[in-house]
Amino acid sequence: MFRRTFWFTAGAAAGVWATTKVNRKLRQLTPESLAARAADRAVEAGHRLKEFASDVRDGMARRETELNDALGIESGENHRELPAPRRPEALGRKHPYNRNEDH
Template identity: 50%
Template sequence: MVRRIFWMAVGAGATVWAMNKANEAVHRLTPDSLSGTAARGALHLGDAAKRFARDVRAGMAEREEQLRGDLGLDGTAVVEPARRRAPLRGEPTYRAISAAPGSPAAALPPPRRTRTTPQAIDSPSRRLDELPGSPNRKDH
């Protein structure tokens, strides 16, 4: 008789435990519970994104301060303004550029007074009509 009472109590306990687990599962799968879980997850994700953005901003500010110190932009370095060199007397303030071969400007006679300056651009050794894909090629 004691054995029967014992097994009946074990069966009743197992039934109560199984019913509680089933009720919890049903409650977890209701639409209200699912939407609440999703909302809590979204809030948690938003908080994590805010913490990440705050950490990135702090790192950017730290790196910017380091770069400013390295470049002397934080007021520790004295930067002198660039001095502009005044042109010498008689030196032109422009750079001479030769006309492209085949252009109307190349047919003009050269100026009477040609002057070579250190700033004159040397003409390339190859002509434009020799370059592949040039619109001035004579073979088409």
């Protein structure tokens, strides 16, 4: 009698456990759940990428300071600015290719 009661209880507990596991897995595989999980992972990846870019910028600034020290350049100096880009219109010439021709 105790043996049958034990196995009945063990079987019922195993059935409840298996049903709970299956239902939980089915809820995880719904389209809404998958979309939410994908969005969360995309946000996490964005944060990691932002941290990486910040680390790269910090490393670049540190290396630039090291190079300026090695070359004897003070960081407060005015750097030479690049010349303005040359455009054919500014020189009085028209551009040989008209972009509106293709449309």
